[in-house]
Amino acid sequence: METTDIEIKLHNTKTRKKEVFTPIEADNVRMYVCGPTVYDRAHLGNARPVVVFDVLYRLLRKVYGVNSVTYARNFTDVDDKINARAAETGREIGDITAETTRWFLEDMGALGALEPTHMPRATQYIPQMIAMIETLIAKGHAYAAEGHVLFAVDSWKQHYGNLSGRSVDDMIAGARVEVAPYKKNPMDFVLWKPSDASLPGWDSPWGRGRPGWHIECSAMADDLLGETFDIHGGGNDLMFPHHENEVAQSCCANGDDSFARYWLHNEMLQVEGKKMSKSLGNFFTVRDLLNQGYPGEVVRLVFLQTHYRKPMDWTDKKAKEAEATLRKWRGLTVGVEPAANASAAVLAALADDLNTAGAIAELHKLAAAGDAAGLLASAQLLGVLTEELGDWAGGPSVDLxxxxxxxxxxxxxxxxxxxxxxxxxxxxxxxxxxxxxxxxxxxxxxxxxxxxxxxxxxxx
Structure with a gap:
């Protein structure tokens, strides 16, 4: 361990309160974050959870040691959106997913995100998904019907909805769910579905088919991190149904109600005060911004200025201010070796439910005090002022x-x-x-x- 006296507190969606983070094993901290479906460039909103959980990853490595933290983030490379893109373009599915995966890693790397320990692709885990589905059927939590396999929500009714705070009856009344004759309950969700000759498919006990979306993460998390692990993260748009269904599948397959012990969800992103959408003309991919001349480090600092549990508003004004701040900080730290440790105040802010806005306020104090070494060490803990992200400044900055x-x-x-x-x-x-x-x-x-x-x- 590197900084054992730091107490991390995280807001746990599962309990709806801020809790002291206590890992199952201090020398084996495990985190899973839902990754992208690889059919197109990552938009700006897709990048927010990447940056949020990259900061948490850096903090955990600082507190528990670089070799004591395992971070898994998946790629969904079997999905109907991918199939549709292949049909539209005439390209092979494998070519689309390989190219888009590479794009994602390049774009997130430009924002200073470290690569996770594991980056599993769903298509690599089909046997594990089939095995988990077979277990769910054997335990009475799933059933086969017309080439499909569905999770029986009624078998988990007393727990289903606990994560998102919804009741099954309310969900049925208000949800737009697929009404299919093979479903016993409108809320039952697909674990496996049939594939015709034009679609990707794998042999299974229920015929040639492909997995539903939710079972992927359950199988990959189980294989890479174990039945029970420390942290599960993602955007709050995934809380229901994706994360709720993950909990149901994993707990029922494993025979307990643990799965992930702490759940973290980041809020969504806006652009100039409005929801990002193509119809409003304010839809940007990360690559769009990079090509327009916004340095990745600037984009990252704009993200970090807002707490992850609050909606984040991307504005050109914020980007210009972030660029000016980074130019000044880089000027202060030219030729400076970082301090041995980050500022205690910066660490305390991050340990308080990833208060990145508070941490940045402390960076401004370090800069004002002329503590260039402390500023550099503390900023690098947040993933800025790193050598990797410094090229945009055009060489050595000017000390003002x-x-x-x-x-x-x-x-x-x-x-x-x-x-x-x-x-x-x-x-x-x-x-x-x-x-x-x-x-x-x-x-x-x-x-x-x-x-x-x-x-x-x-x-x-």
Whole structure:
């Protein structure tokens, strides 16, 4: 262990309260996060859980040790959306999923996300899914009908809905569920479905077919992390039905009600105050933003400025402010070796249910205090100011602290002499160089804009 005195608290969706995180085994912390369905580029909303759980992964590695944390995030590479894309384009399914998987890893890497320990593909785990379905049938929790196998919600009725806080009766009354003659209950969900010759399929006791969506994660989590593990995460749009169905399948197959002990869900993303949608013209993939010139590190910092359990609003203004902040921090840390440990205040903020906004506020304090080594170590714990993400800044950044001190001193002198000509001259020069000038009683702050030209400072 690296930082054993840190107590992590996480908001557990399962209990609806913040709890002290106590792993099952301190030297074998296990986390599963639902990954993408690989048929297209990841949009901006898809990236939020990746960044959120990357920060949690980094924190767990810091507290329990790099080799004591196992993180699994899957790729769903068998799905009707993929089948539809193949039919539209005439391309092979394997080519589409391989290309899209590569895109996803490249785009998330550009945002500074570490690759998980395991990145299983659903098609690699078909035998495990079939075995779990057979167990559910044998225990009376599933039934075969017309080439399908369905989970019998009534067999788990007293528990089904506990994660999302819904009752089965309310779900039936309000849900838009597939009404099929082979279902015993409208809420019963598909574990296995038949495939004709035009669709991907595997041999099974119920005929040639393919798995339903929910069984994939249950089988992969069980195989990679065990029947019971520490943390399960994802966006809150997955809480029902996907995560609810995972709980039902896994608990019924394993004969207990444990599965994941802590459930974390991140809120959704908006763009300029509105829900992201193609109809509104505000739908962006991560690659779109990168191609438009937004550095991945900037996108990451914008994400981290909002707590994961609150809706996050992407705005161009936030992106420009994040870029200016990162330019300044990179300027402060040029040629600096990071401190041995991150700031205790930054660690405390992250340990308090991943309070990334609070952690960033502490980074600003470190920068204001001139603690470049502490700033660098603490920022890197959040996944920013890393060497991997620094290329966008165009080489070594400019340290603006000397210019800030110079303007501050000029202002102090002007307050005594009542001659503000030097203050005005410096301000005009800084503005012409593309710097925003902020002056207060506490001091002076120069913030670089996207138009910042360091060469224009040489004349000063």
């Amino acid at each position: 602290s000397a210019h800030e001190a110079r303007l501050f001193e000029a202002r102090q002198k002007a307050m005594e002499t009542k001659d503000f000509s030097e203050v005005d001259r410096l301000k005009e020069a800084y503005l012409a160089a593309g710097l925003e000038v902020r002056m207060s009683k506490a001091g002076v702050e120069l913030i670089a804009s996207g138009d910042f030209d360091p060469a224009k400072l040489e004349a000063l």
